Amino acid sequence: MKLELPSPRTPLKLGTRGSPLALAQAYETRDRLAGAFDLPHEAFQIVVIKTTGDNRAMIAADRPLKEIGGKGLFTKEIEEALLAGVIDVAVHSMKDMPVSQPNGLVIDCYLPREDVRDAFVAPLVDVLADLPAGAKVGTSSLRRKAQVLVAYPHLEVVEFRGNVQTRLRKLDDGVADCTFLAMAGLNRLDRSDVATAAIDPDVMLPAVAQGAIGIERRADDTRAADMLAAIHHASTGQQLAAERAFLAALDGSCETPIAALAELTGGNLRLRGEILRPDGSESLSDDRTAPIEDGIELGRAMAETLLNEAGDGFFDWRV
Numbered sequence: 001m002k003l004e005l006p007s008p009r010t011p012l013k014l015g016t017r018g019s020p021l022a023l024a025q026a027y028e029t030r031d032r033l034a035g036a037f038d039l040p041h042e043a044f045q046i047v048v049i050k051t052t053g054d055n056r057a058m059i060a061a062d063r064p065l066k067e068i069g070g071k072g073l074f075t076k077e078i079e080e081a082l083l084a085g086v087i088d089v090a091v092h093s094m095k096d097m098p099v100s101q102p103n104g105l106v107i108d109c110y111l112p113r114e115d116v117r118d119a120f121v122a123p124l125v126d127v128l129a130d131l132p133a134g135a136k137v138g139t140s141s142l143r144r145k146a147q148v149l150v151a152y153p154h155l156e157v158v159e160f161r162g163n164v165q166t167r168l169r170k171l172d173d174g175v176a177d178c179t180f181l182a183m184a185g186l187n188r189l190d191r192s193d194v195a196t197a198a199i200d201p202d203v204m205l206p207a208v209a210q211g212a213i214g215i216e217r218r219a220d221d222t223r224a225a226d227m228l229a230a231i232h233h234a235s236t237g238q239q240l241a242a243e244r245a246f247l248a249a250l251d252g253s254c255e256t257p258i259a260a261l262a263e264l265t266g267g268n269l270r271l272r273g274e275i276l277r278p279d280g281s282e283s284l285s286d287d288r289t290a291p292i293e294d295g296i297e298l299g300r301a302m303a304e305t306l307l308n309e310a311g312d313g314f315f316d317w318r319v
Ligand SMILES: NCc1[nH]cc(CCC(=O)O)c1CC(=O)O
Pocket: 093, 094, 095, 096, 180, 181, 182, 184, 185, 209, 210, 211, 212, 213
């Protein structure tokens, strides 16, 4: 059966949030699709969708994100538009995606993964170890907060949100002495210059799916399925399968400090995983390798081992 390609008169509609990073990701997706099918850019339409997470009033001040809605905060309205046929595909930072999709939607297309590391951003020091007691670390990521406090309990972590530009301004204003940003986001915005250093995953294990873009579609949309298959990056998919299986088995949401990174080495998949107490008083981690095709099982097994080690109440709030 011949694939009916989009055209300027019947464009493929790509849904995205409107932040500069989200738009960069949507443009990258459009460019890859246009290149794969030799189509003009006009055969694609980028549709910006406002999500609860983009609502300034909801997100204002220092209200913790977990109070507002947790995972799905940046995806619910986009998935509704996809189900309603307002858009044909949705471009997502996989780091922000819940581990399963609503009925009728699937994600089976990933773009080649960007740098997975976190960036350390500090105007006055080179490394975290150089910050004096009481220095302020600005982050709203529970994972980064717990990881910092495990290693540097003498530092203070303060709530720090907003897009890259906002956070850099807050650093300038002295709201915090340093912050962390995903290298992937900085690279996609062409702002890697703001990184003081990229942190080795052995020092700070990144979030599940960090640096990966996934493209969601309606399960029964064969045109979207065929088009996305042409740009799918298989090894990124294999990494994410293992990391997301680990997260799913931990029942992870953005309210739990969890980190994981899968890497392919030869025919094998190496998975590193970490869970932390939210107050940063304890961290448990694991590092195992298995054949690539067993990645999902590896993720699940690692989660089970860590949960057994952790015991009840490990993720309970004590802060
Ligand atoms: N939670 C927000 C978010 N979601 C994805 C990225 C960065 C890009 C990526 O990891 O793919 C960021 C910002 C950040 O953590 O600095």
